Amino acid sequence: MTPGARVQAAIELLDSIDTGGSAEKVLTSWGRRSRFAGSGDRAAVRDHVFQVLRCYRSYACLGGAQTGRGRMIGALRAEGLDPADTFTGEGHAPAPLTNMELSAGVEPVGADALDLNDWVLDEFRASLGSCAEAAAMALRTRAPVMVRVDLRRATRDDAIGVLAGDNISSAVHPIATTALCITGGARRIARSRAYLDGMIELQDGSGQAAMEAIELEGVQSILDYCAGGGGKALALATRSDARIYVHDVDPSRMQDIPARAARAGVSITSLLTSALPRKAPYDIVLCDAPCSGSGTWRRTPEAKWRLTSERLTALTQLQSQILPSAAALVAPKGQLIYATCSLLKAENEDRIDAFLSTVPGWKLVRARRFDVTDGGDGFFLARMIRL
Template identity: 55%
Template sequence: MTPSARLSAAIEILDRVLAGASAEQALTNWGRASRFAGSGDRAAVRDLVFEALRCRRSFAAMGGLGGRGLILGGLRAAGTDPAGLFTGEGHAPAPLTEEELEPRPPLSELEALDCPDWLAPQLRDSLGERFAPVMQALRHRAPVFLRVNTARCSLEEARQRLAVEAIIAEPHPLAATALQVTAGARKIHASRIYAEGLVELQDAASQAVVEALPLVAGQRVLDYCAGGGGKTLAMAARARLALFAHDADPGRMRDLPVRAERAGERVALLDGAAVSRQAPFDLVLADAPCSGSGSWRRAPEAKWALTEARLQALCALQADILDRVAPLVAPGGHLAYATCSLLSVENEAQVEAFLVRHPGWQRRDQRVLTPLDGGDGFFLSLLAAP
């Protein structure tokens, strides 16, 4: 595909996303219908789409609405003259219209930061002086991290084995198990070391959250909002635990047994009734549903889909989860509340309200990570049961 043809493909996909399709599904459907596109073409188109979604507001201000406007704005943001690519020849986008050629006004602060107007006050209050740098960081592609299964392999051994398969990775200070991939990331899934369960794709901040948990061999541990089980397996690699996983949507855990077997670990999957029967637990991790604002680099659609009503509903759900899991913790045990949110209303405020509702509980530790630390934004509060 020519560069212009890739732009046309990205425009088509973005129009589908803006109409309501998920980016992943739109990309998959396009790939299936475009057998002529090689792996390099598919990767390039994917990058164009996700860059436009991360920078949707600024690109629209520079180029216009719709997929075409976003791609046009992206070219201008990169300092590329779009006229040589929007030619209408072959599979290129149609030539620029007179309206598209008109000068655009300078970007406002929030446009330049790709920040929704309604959410800016909360983000400013939550991030303080880090507001602008964090929002700027969220406009760029996230690094690729691996978690080394240190129960079976050292960081150096993993790094060397990855290098044999042309995957270059270096240790990252955010977590002792983290390797940042600097080359060859698309080869990870096909690598032998991945197939053998010695490494897993996992953000470094997520690894840091698990590293902060007070895990001791022999403990009974519940991952209450397990999802795909990334943190479940990270906990399993830290200590020999009696490990249980639960999710409100059991379908999210469908790959966990296979992943656990590959990693050489055992995890018991529990439904709601079984959770109560298996209680109490020495530690319960509640990585609660949230705005996902700390991971907008990876899921940029979530930034623009979030509404005030949705945020209020999430906060109510978070409080409900905290109240539900508190009785599952053994006396003297720990409840670890985590989100991948940057918003204090989902983080510090939730913990403060929980402590008011549950006298006797104590906050033992609290950590706040932002993309400025290298990984996603994450919050963790470690609460001790009376």
């Protein structure tokens, strides 16, 4: 496909997404019916679509229209390119710009420039104060690909060498002692020797740094109460000989954990809700709660636009239900770790305050927000001790 044909494909996919299709489904279905598109074409079209979704408002301003075509014009202008060079009408490229399109387009300001819904910008300002705009701007850019090195198996330098053998370039990242940033060949990771041998695992840098901050000395049992795919439990398992258990209200979300644990050479036991003990046996209960994901919106940009204030309220209610249930499983003097991948105070500090003011016998030791950076997504971690 020519560069123009890729842009035209992205325009059509963006219009489908605008009418309610999910980006992943729309891209998959386009890939199936577009046999002519090679892997480079697919990646390029995907990049266009995701970048426009990250910058949905600002690109519409720059392009002068709230359509796939308008936003792609805006995307090119944002890169300092002249859209007329791509919109040629040749080789399946989009039709040339009309006179109206040539004169349309304004510089975005306010929430348009920050690419947030108005009410979300208010939440960001209330949560992050002077850091709100920097966080919003960081969410407009592509996320890094980060991997965690299992330091029991290799040093980071060893892992860099093994990855290089599979034509994958990487560099040490300071966000965590285990972190590597993949700088080239990211699409080859799942087939690489380092990955298949369990030397590395895909994990965002903030998640790695957060798990590294958990005090594990003397800990004999850990329950990951909202385990999902088990990324956090796996990181803890490589640092501790404690017995590790995982649980999720939706057990199907844990289906990949046995294979991931086998690859990492660790033992992790999955528990159904009905199998959770009545007593409080765990030295640590990690509660990586369901949340808006606002810290990860550069990876899932559609979620940024789909979050409503009603949904945020429902999430905070769910978080406030989950925390006491998880807390009830912590042994005396044990730790309750509350985490989200959200930047919003309503899902973080406010939930901790609500928990501490309604459930006696707990002390907050530390709460920390991880900002969106070149190595990590937005994340929040609070550590509480049972008195």
